[in-house]
Every structure is written in C-alpha cells, then in structure tokens.
Amino acid sequence: xxxxxxxxxxxxxxxxxxxxxxxxxxxxxxxxxxxxxxxxxxxxxxxxxxxxxxxxxxxxxxxxxxxxxxxxxxxxxxxxxxxxxxxxxxxxxxxxxxxxxxxxxxxxxxxxxxxxxxxxxxxxxxxxxxxxxxxxxxxxxxxxxxxxxxxxxxxx
Amino acid sequence: xxxxxxxxxxxxxxxxxxxxxxxxxxxxxxxxxxxxxxxxxxxxxxxxxxxxxxxxxxxxxxxxxxxxxxxxxxxxxxxxxxxxxxxxxxxxxxxxxxxxxxxxxxxxxxxxxxxxxxxxxxxxxxxxxxxxxxxxxxxxxxxxxxxxxxxxxxxxxxxxxxxxxxxxxxxxxxxxxxxxxxxxxxxxx
Numbered sequence: 001x002x003x004x005x006x007x008x009x010x011x012x013x014x015x016x017x018x019x020x021x022x023x024x025x026x027x028x029x030x031x032x033x034x035x036x037x038x039x040x041x042x043x044x045x046x047x048x049x050x051x052x053x054x055x056x057x058x059x060x061x062x063x064x065x066x067x068x069x070x071x072x073x074x075x076x077x078x079x080x081x082x083x084x085x086x087x088x089x090x091x092x093x094x095x096x097x098x099x100x101x102x103x104x105x106x107x108x109x110x111x112x113x114x115x116x117x118x119x120x121x122x123x124x125x126x127x128x129x130x131x132x133x134x135x136x137x138x139x140x141x142x143x144x145x146x147x148x149x150x151x152x153x154x155x156x
Numbered sequence: 157x158x159x160x161x162x163x164x165x166x167x168x169x170x171x172x173x174x175x176x177x178x179x180x181x182x183x184x185x186x187x188x189x190x191x192x193x194x195x196x197x198x199x200x201x202x203x204x205x206x207x208x209x210x211x212x213x214x215x216x217x218x219x220x221x222x223x224x225x226x227x228x229x230x231x232x233x234x235x236x237x238x239x240x241x242x243x244x245x246x247x248x249x250x251x252x253x254x255x256x257x258x259x260x261x262x263x264x265x266x267x268x269x270x271x272x273x274x275x276x277x278x279x280x281x282x283x284x285x286x287x288x289x290x291x292x293x294x295x296x297x298x299x300x301x302x303x304x305x306x307x308x309x310x311x312x313x314x315x316x317x318x319x320x321x322x323x324x325x326x327x328x329x330x331x332x333x334x335x336x337x338x339x340x341x342x343x344x345x
Binding site: 063065066067093094095096100133135137138139140141142143 | 225226227228229230231232233257259264268293294295296312313314
C-alpha cells in the first residue's frame, strides 16, 4: 500500500474557512488504496505528523476534560475491530501540574477493519473520522475532526 | 445553542488590537495607545443562570474578556488568577467575563465552574463572538477593555499573572504593582 497525500477533508460546519495555519499543525496520511479479501481483517495504517512544538492528546488522556485522539469508522460494509495506538509520552508542560499523556512528532495508529464474508466483491470506500486536539506549551487549538476516505477493493 | 467553535477559524485579519494569532507564535500584549484603540465589539450572551450578559452593561469598568475552554490546559492555569483579580478589584470598577468555547456548552461548563468556584460571569460563546473578536483561533485569548469600552490589550496564549495585574492596574488608575513577580510566561513587548 503506497501512502499518499491524504484525502482528509476537514469537517467544516457553518463558517467555511480556508485551510489556514491551523491545518499545518497536524497532518494525517492514509493508504492510497486497500485491497482486502472477504472474511479477513485488514490493517489500515494512519500516519500522523504533529508539528514540532505541538502535541495532541493521546487516546487515553488522564484528565477527563481533555479531548482524546480517536479514530472512528462510519457505518458501512467494513467493521472496525480495534484501533491500535502507539504508546503515548507522559510529558510535563508549564500549564500542567501532572504529566500529560500525549503524542508528539510522527506516529502511526493502526485501524483494524473486518471485511465480512458477505461483503460484495468490488470497490467500496472506508469512511472514517479522526478527531484530535492540539496544544503547545502555552496555547491550545480547537479540536478538529478529519474525514478519512480510503478506496477499498474487496476480492474473493 | 450548538457552538461550532471549531469552524470559526478565520485567518487572523485586522485584529482589533493588532495581535498576531499564529499558532505557536509569541503571545504579546498589543499595547495600543488610547487614541488608537478600537471599540470592543458588542455582544449579548447568557450566563449560567440564563441571564443576559451585555458588554455594554460594563461600560465605565475595566473588563478582562477571556476566551477559554475546559479542554484547554493553559486556560485553566489562568482561571485562578482571574478569580483573584475579580475579588481584589471588583470594587474598583473591574470585571472579568469568561467566554467558554466548549462545543458541549453548559453541560460541561457548569460543573467546571462550580467545581472551581469561579466568581465571575461566564458565558458560552458562539461563532459570531469569535469572529467579531478577530477570529479567535487559539485559546486562551484575552482582551483587556478599558473604561470607554475600547480594547487596550490583547493576549494570545498563556501570560503571567503579574503582566495581567500590571495592565489591569494601569487601566484602573494608571498605577502598577510596586514589584513584579517572576514572569516565565511573559512575552509582552
């Protein structure tokens, strides 16, 4: 699977905005295409790059108020089995009394999706969302949800 | 009211107080001289009791207008400072107004402010107020509004308590603290 520049379309609600500097803080790359067999579990790597100086909350932040990194799969032919996230870093920041569980730099999450035995052969799409919230040591950017689209070819 | 705060990101344009809002950029106080200060945009939003909070009701007072959210770590460092300022200076014509940009609104904000004994007015913001105030991109973003209702200072990101306090005192009566606390976060010009 060749990684490709992402087809990640930020979900924008009422106020349309240009892809401003905020979008440069986190980049996500998904496979260009997936080929999968029926009745199999396919791993879908999601490569995340966080701009130097920033971090995103991990999938298991200690503080209940923090917004975790989370990948979800839209209902459809494919079924999400689990998402394997990397081991987070416990980082102490000037604004936190306790270390914060975060991801920094480049990391990869693996979404494991099941292709049911009854899945129709042919082309379909994996549609999902990756939600994250980024900060540096002095300020936080609003949580964002990226739409993930990956073409999937299902074979026998 | 659903707050789609996450989409209110406009490229920083003509901020009312001329402060940069680039992520990761320095926070600095845009120190506008009195004659160059722009009026703070009017707003009416409801507090936790459902009562309207109008900026116009605070004319004649110095107002610290703080955009924050419960998911914002740096914001939560500042809140105790603002509680202190409200207590110390309210009788001198000062008020803090907190604008929460939590998408979940009062469902998360009410328990938070109760737990932290916030003593100043909190409202839940929306796209409009974020846009009116120059397109609030990062949190915390804080405006100091003078007695005439004009924006005197803007801070993007965490700033030291002493910096805030000096600015408040200057706006109240032209004074400042006799000593300055160490300000590791201060990046004022």
